[in-house]
Amino acid sequence: MANPNRQFQVTDATTLQALVRTQPLATLVIAHEGALHANHIPLYLDPDRGAHGTLIGHVARANSVWPLLPQQAVAVFHGPQAYVSPSWYPSKAIDGKQVPTWNYAAVHAHGTLCAVDDPVRLRHILHTLSERHEAHRAAPWRLDDAPPDYIDKLLRAIVGIELPVDRWEGIWKVSQNRTDTDRAGVVHGLMAEGTPAAADMAALVRAV
Numbered sequence: 001m002a003n004p005n006r007q008f009q010v011t012d013a014t015t016l017q018a019l020v021r022t023q024p025l026a027t028l029v030i031a032h033e034g035a036l037h038a039n040h041i042p043l044y045l046d047p048d049r050g051a052h053g054t055l056i057g058h059v060a061r062a063n064s065v066w067p068l069l070p071q072q073a074v075a076v077f078h079g080p081q082a083y084v085s086p087s088w089y090p091s092k093a094i095d096g097k098q099v100p101t102w103n104y105a106a107v108h109a110h111g112t113l114c115a116v117d118d119p120v121r122l123r124h125i126l127h128t129l130s131e132r133h134e135a136h137r138a139a140p141w142r143l144d145d146a147p148p149d150y151i152d153k154l155l156r157a158i159v160g161i162e163l164p165v166d167r168w169e170g171i172w173k174v175s176q177n178r179t180d181t182d183r184a185g186v187v188h189g190l191m192a193e194g195t196p197a198a199a200d201m202a203a204l205v206r207a208v
Helices: 013-022 119-134 148-155 180-193 196-207
Strands: 025-032 035-042 044-046 054-060 071-084 101-116 158-173
Touching: 013 044, 013 071, 013 101, 013 158, 025 101, 035 054, 044 119, 054 101, 054 119, 071 180, 071 196, 101 119, 101 196, 119 148, 119 158, 180 196
Parallel strands: none
Antiparallel strands: 025 035, 025 071, 044 054, 054 158, 071 101, 101 158
16 A cells, blocks of 8 residues: 555554454455456455455356456455545644645455355355344344255355455554644534544544
């Protein structure tokens, strides 16, 4: 993740992996023979597999990406993001030398993306994904709730993918480069927007 300002970089694995768990829809990118291939895929993080965890998901068998694997890949996870108006900075009143910016949090996971076409492993992936996303429900849906022949048919239509993570990168651009007074102004301005996305960013700005 190229960014010249090191004060925005986050290296704490717990922080990075927490964002991945709360925002699991990844933009998954590989390069093959000079072309870039991007897919938007929800990925589950198994923190106990590999030195830095393993990301797990699946794609449709009709998806053209899986026959290209294994390939080096990056999975991009997006956290809170928001426009920041220069009018929110109290320092604007001093000399007017302020411009708009955009705050955001993002995580990049690098590794070698592999395909999983074994039916037993693929079924395990589906069990894992459904249990993860259904766990908070009063009556969670389970893979076994569907007729076995129906699931068998669906299994033939998908291919599993796994990304053992070699390296994590994170960037939290959340007004760290502003004074305490300006950061307070950003929080006030974001909360006045009255949207959940702005409130999420305000919480990150407060935390720096």
